[in-house]
Amino acid sequence: MGIIKKIIRWSQLKSPWILHFNTGACNACDIEIIAALTPRFDLERLGVQLKATPRHADILVCSGPVTRQIKKRLVRIYEQMPEPKFVVAVGSCATSGGVFQGLYSVEGGIDQVIPVNAYIPGCPASPQAIIDGVVKLLKQLEAME
Amino acid sequence: MNDRRIWVEVPLADFMDKFSYAVKEQGFSFLCTITGLDEGEYLSFIYHLAGKDGVVLNIKTKALKDKESIKTVTGYFPSAAIYERELIDLLGAKVEGLPEGIRYPLPDDWPAGQYPLRKDWDASVLEKKNG
């Protein structure tokens, strides 16, 4: 099965497919994530494609501080993703709760609910920072070989 | 001082009459929103009604917490339903006559009897479940 694993790894690194999920954010990070896919920054030239379903995704790109209402759905989506999977937390809210830290309906960051592989700070995280974060994650995966 | 704002307070028993008068005869035809406040023994409700020339009538009434109820104004403004649901969820207000519907804005698994916007409520009463 060694060669199949190699192919999977190679395709993940060369063309990671992402699923974008908003766990109750103010939208600023989400708009910047989508802006990263538009002609100015163009993530698609790196092979990154935005997918509609968790079952097709390699990387879960998450924003928001995780509200109580959305928590169960986040876990469900994470479980629906096939292995090997990675999670990127975009923005200060996803990292630590941001300005919403301590509010009663907020869990306080993605890593309170699911394991996170990379954190991209910023309020909001600029598209350049997002690209930087995704590239760093991919480099790390490559180095893991 | 903003001269396009009117602030009045009306006792609960007269409220529906005065509200009807404001809407039907004084031309306050748009309900901006309903603000609920916790004022100790009472829950207060301010109905923000917008009329002509940018004037907003802020008409307030009070009800004893957990004992008295207010009547729904969805007969005048169907849009009031969601504002009234917010009062019920966050302040534990009692609203008579509100048609059945899904709660807003709290999650489905929110513990009963917990009203976050009440002054004596603190987030520490919730068990923090960490996944």
Added chain:
Amino acid sequence: MDDKDKDVRIPFGPQHPALKEPTSFSVALRGEKIHSIQVRIGYNHRGIEKGCEQRTFIQDLYLLERICGICSHSHSTCYAQAVEEIANLQVPKRALYIRTIIAELERVHSHLLWLGVAGHEIGFDTLLMYTWRDREAVMDLMAEITGNRVNYGINTLGGVRRDISLEQKEQVLKVIAKLEDQTKYYIQVAQEEVTLIQRLSGVGKLSQADAKRLGAVGPTARASEISADVRKDDPYAAYGELDFKVITDNHCDVYGRTLVRMGELLEAYSMIRQALKNMPDGPLSVRAPRKIPVGEALSRYEAPRGEDVHYVKSNGSDKPERVKVRAPTLANTQSISKMLEDRYLADMPIVVAAIDPCFSCTDRMIEVEEQGVMSWEQLRCYSIDWYKKQGVDFGGKKK
């Protein structure tokens, strides 16, 4: 057999490619037609109003700015206005003009964003790419003037924190001249492109009577010929001194909402020019006390999505007694069920997108291998050269 048994209920959201934010709809279908729909929102509820009571007035300014990343200036200004009214602060004229300019620039970026998203929802991805590329010019302007692409932080209680310099003024005028040409092109497309017209006409119909009854606001209401705009009806900031039209349309459907937003873009360019020309000199803010005197105020603001309402009550301390926010999308969600009655499932994304929902009522360099670090201009030239080698010439086109 009960009619209800014929319905197939499908969930739509909270995770769905058409939705940028979590919302849940439970749609009862008969075949492809929507019979009834239940809207479940609240996924974005973060407990901000309670949080406001536990933070000082100035901290709340920055918290409320992050209610929404697209209309952050709306919330920040609306709140600041309420607090300034309670404390009886006379905000200097120059600050009011700066707030107005930023507000209209925000409207421009928001409507361009909407145009792109609407295009995406109907499968017109080219429009998404074009409008979001144009939008980047506005984001750059914002970053220059305020320091951030989003969540500008330009307001303080009593005025604004930064000035607009003469060079920035010139930049703004240059950028809006370009955007105005682009917008006129989009309007032409919307009026002549048959597939677009057919796709958007008759979809999401909301009669004037229904719009009034259900309390619709903003472009959603104005497309049903309701001439309500807080900037005209209840002027704030510098709007009382600007000359502009309220754009309405009588199509009562998504096509009408598209036309209204594009008309508002043109009005916004005109307002920005007027404001830049007539902006008086003077201080940028007055000092606001830490403890705000007892009082209450209701502030209204015309956000890109519609009327935003903030109620603030103070009790004499440095923290507010109560802050209530009613964002425009909450007023518009009531109309969704009506708009989707008897429509096809495929219309759901565009109809929901047409109210422009915002349920959360928010000298750069890159490194390229071998080349080291490049500036933006170098990167652009690099990419044009790269494509030239592939036989595609972008260098000549000035778009």
